[in-house]
Ligand SMILES: Nc1ncnc2c1ncn2[C@@H]1O[C@H](COP(=O)(O)OP(=O)(O)OP(=O)(O)O)[C@@H](O)[C@H]1O
């Protein structure tokens with residue numbers, strides 16, 4: 195099964211695969227947390243990463259924008275190919291990567307600044323020269339938050355509700371117009387209605403962006419993603435990729451029995 | 463309910479004994495607090511009583527004099543303002559810079575660990591030792607002279623460990639999720655420090671700075687070593703001027719035999735306490751504002 199994935203030809207990669215992991219291994223000190231993951235992500239699609247707790251979903255996700263660099267003990271082996279460049283080669287600068295591959299975190303984490311400044315933050319630090327008001331408004335509209343906050347842009351981002359805060363974090367990420375957005379359980383701190391709002395938003399965003407989302411919620415993965423990758427923990431406690439494929443197919447007719455028992459276990 | 467009964471048959475009498483013990487501890491703790499507060503109150507009342515009659519406008523605007531009726535603290539007050547302003551301008555940037563380095567940049571090596579341990583130790587070195595160090599280092603070796611600059615540099619060394627420790631504490635309290643959000647938007651390490659970490663930590667850092675400076679204001683020992691002057695009839699005009707500070711002026715008055723000068727000393731203490739009280743209130747105000755901000 196691994197072979198199938200690695201046999202993708204270069205031509206196909208350049209056609210509609212925007213980013214892919216090749217023989218990805220992650221170590222925390224001596225502990226191997228992720229083992230030989232190969233994964234392709236198609237442009238303008240949503241890929242969801244599912245699997246039991248501790249199987250390395252967040253770890254894999256953090257490889258895509260090199261957030262693992264910030265964890266002292268973390269060591270990444272293998273490569274991430276993005277536009278034909280290996281993100282882990284020596285000449286690539288992690289800071290630069292992160293303005294084209296954005297990230298939304300599990301717990302909403304707006305800065306203790308105004309709503310406006312939260313959205314403008316990424317633009318300012320990257321030296322944006324255009325009309326700031328316009329860019330802020332556009333991003334908030336894209337994140338379906340504009341109507342709720344347009345009269346209180348000067349208020350602290352921390353005064354918003356949890357769901358609004360998460361949409362603010364999405365707006366903040368959209369503002370710098372990344373190619374890919376990584377989301378690590380973006381709805382786990384939200385109620386069902388706020389969750390639905392974010393899910394709808396994700397479906398709207400894929401016309402412009404590519405999204406990789408980690409989720410614990412099977413229904414969410416089924417609703418929101420085009421492709422699904424299922425990870426599990428092996429005997430050696432290292433996470434590995436069991437299978438990946440069309441979301442429809444993974445949920446109705448998985449190739450691997452382990453996938454089926456995980457999914458049905460969650461449903462019943 | 464049944465478990466309650468089981469408990470009381472298993473531990474007969476136990477609860478009442480434990481409760482009585484708790485009562486005794488409560489009164490012991492309360493008396494600890496009272497000992498501190500009451501002795502402080504007695505001290506304050508004594509000083510107010512002794513000094514209140516000597517407080518007047520010309521006490522603030524006159525130079526010291528052999529005649530107690532016209533003696534004032536002008537040179538000491540201005541000396542203190544000069545000293546603290548200079549001390550602050552050295553210790554704040556250096557202290558915050560060192561704290562940022564130690565918290566955010568330093569690799570975790572044996573070298574940085576030794577530095578860290580030593581900073582904590584330095585905070586406990588007696589202040590007269592700093593005075594002698596300042597005398598040797600600034601006054602003699604760097605030949606700055608017995609100037610307000612030498613005094614301020616000495617006090618800056620003295621309170622630097624306190625500022626560094628407070629600033630590190632403040633920086634460590636900034637949630638990591640802020641840093642991650644900042645990095646994930648493509649900011650560099652320094653941008654993250656400048657736009658996210660420092661603004662969040664600043665109120666706490668300032669609280670630490672003010673507390674450190676109010677410690678510096680009250681220090682007499684190191685300044686005696688540096689300045690050696692107690693009777694000054696001019697105010698500093700530049701960093702190389704000679705100077706005296708309020709605690710030294712107070713010390714000098716206390717050591718005079720005449721009763722009147724002890725009244726002046728008490729008046730000087732009242733002024734010093736008022737300044738300290740003002741600084742500490744400002745520190746508390748900053749801390750409260752910070753807490754309110756982070757609760758929003
Ligand atoms: N900073 C770290 N240092 C050391 N080990 C870590 C670190 N982060 C994660 N791990 C370990 O790596 C493994 C994978 O963790 P990861 O957070 O990627 O799992 P996950 O699939 O996201 O789990 P969850 O669904 O609970 O979020 C776990 O065994 C975890 O203990």
Ligand SMILES: [Mg+2]
Pocket residue numbers: 251252253378
């Ligand atoms: Mg996770």
